[in-house]
Amino acid sequence: MTNKVRTRFAPSPTGHLHVGGARTAIYCWAYARGREGTFILRIEDTDQKRSSEQATFGFFEDLNWLGVNWDEGPEFQSSGGGDVGPYFQAQRLDEYNTQLNKLIECGLAYYAFETPDELNEKRKLARAEKRAYRYDRAALELTEEQVQANLDEGKPYVIRFKVPDDAILAFTDEVIGDVEIPRSELDDFVIFKADGFPTYHFAVVVDDALMGVTDVVRGQEHLNNTFKHIVLQEALGFERPRYAHLSLIFNPDGSKMSKRDKDKTLRAYVKEHQIESPPDGCIEHAEWDNWLSSKDNQLQTDEANSLAKALGVSLPEINVDDFKAAGYLPEVLMNYLCLLGWSPGDDIEQFDSAFLIEHFSLDRIVKSPAKFDRAKLLAFNLDAMQALSSEAFESRLLEWCHEYAPAFAALGERFPLFAKANHERSKTFRDAIETSSFLVEDDEALTWVETKPVKKALLKGEVTGLSLLPEVAQRLGELADWTHESIDACLASCAEELAGGKLGKVAQPVRIAVAGSPVSPPIGDTLVLLGRDSTIKRIERCIAFFMSHCDA
């Protein structure tokens, strides 16, 4: 039991689960799963101002969608439980106080009464003098009486950890190797905040120890924090877990992948199109004004998403639920994310979670940072989509439509054909609906825009596509039955007799007439899906539309 691997993923629920966090979670999970170990989910909600229940629930859903289930932690569907909880830090204050008392008893923790403003001044000064700021231990000079007096007065205070002067600041990282920093780099950091909550450093050390975590796998932004953690472990008499720090994930342009990217995209769009006020029903005017008043004022993710939807802007996918909404398969996202910083060798790239669990190991993690390449993710998704049986594709597409495209989910008995017609040609679920929007539009609502390919198909050439349409409509209308086969045969004979055997000469005008664009599923499928009445009606409207336009 004691030597069994125990890993944990410990997000702070201040937003959405982004791809970097997701990768960390997957690694922790796969590592434990492959060693008959235990994977723990712990919610680090000691930041009272920023944590939210909604975000917490979002994390559960995102992890669940990826197939990352946890043995211990908050209960959610089949995950959670465990007897070293609670697994929310905000509910573990007693534990932290117990541990804190140990430190106070041996004189390794002390009260400090400087205000944040005072400390900021000192930091500014240090920066101006181009030296690193370190806490000056001023509070250590206070006499017991002074401290007591301050406390009696009700002065706000924090508690700092007195880092032993002879502390050894070195550890071996499973990914990076030996790391050490000079003693002068580490000052007496705060372990309890004025609001009575422990800081991240204190809580993480206590929880990892009390929860029996053996392997800490986390982002490289924590590498320097690790020194704080090991001195705390030393003082508290805890065993040191193994550490593995993961390099970060970046955008293709080298910038850090963050929710800011959404903000940037929206700002650029609003500026370019000189949009003065928010579209109805997405965000408040006050919020809009505030947002535009300064680049530092970011929209919340949900606000950004709703604004983007209202404006018809597509935002870069950053969070796990963005990829879900964009129609990616969770197993593909997991696969791709794993590859950003780890590989199984032997030129193997595409694998499932069973393979990952069997082969994942810390010693094959890559040290250097990776850039997120959407094109490759898309290619992987296409491969996985194509590998799906038609039944699986249909049911998963339907499931996706229920959540993101209800109009398509309502296709009813036409849905199987809709799925079949889009299986081979879609890179994502969203692809399928984006080139089939004509299916859920009213016949009367369809409009045509004279783009280049439209003109080419309808108006160019010795015999224009438009001129063929009446005859084609006529023949389609006379068909004995309305099936894929009969339609294809009809169009083929039209092509033979009217267009010198060129099927494209007939199919494209028909496609544009019924779909309003030169892109749609194979023409036979398109027409069957639409039904005869709509097909004929649309062709007639199309003819009328272009006749009136061309004559003008």
Added chain:
RNA sequence: GGUCCCAUCGUCUAGUCAGGUCAGGACAUCAGGUUUUCAUCCUGGGAACAGGGGUUCGAAUCCCCUUGGGAUCACCA
């Protein structure tokens, strides 16, 4: 700025720890081909060891320096 970390095709990477096949794969790209649109699909091509010093018979691989990139320096995690 201090400290720490990193460095193979455009991108993700194999190869590095135990120096020795024209540095392998995937995505992207380019050139052909198939196809009623889009997307697929097939064939082929180009493409990298950041630079400089060492060690060695031999260096992508070991050491040092330079350069470049990143992280961190909170009463956020």
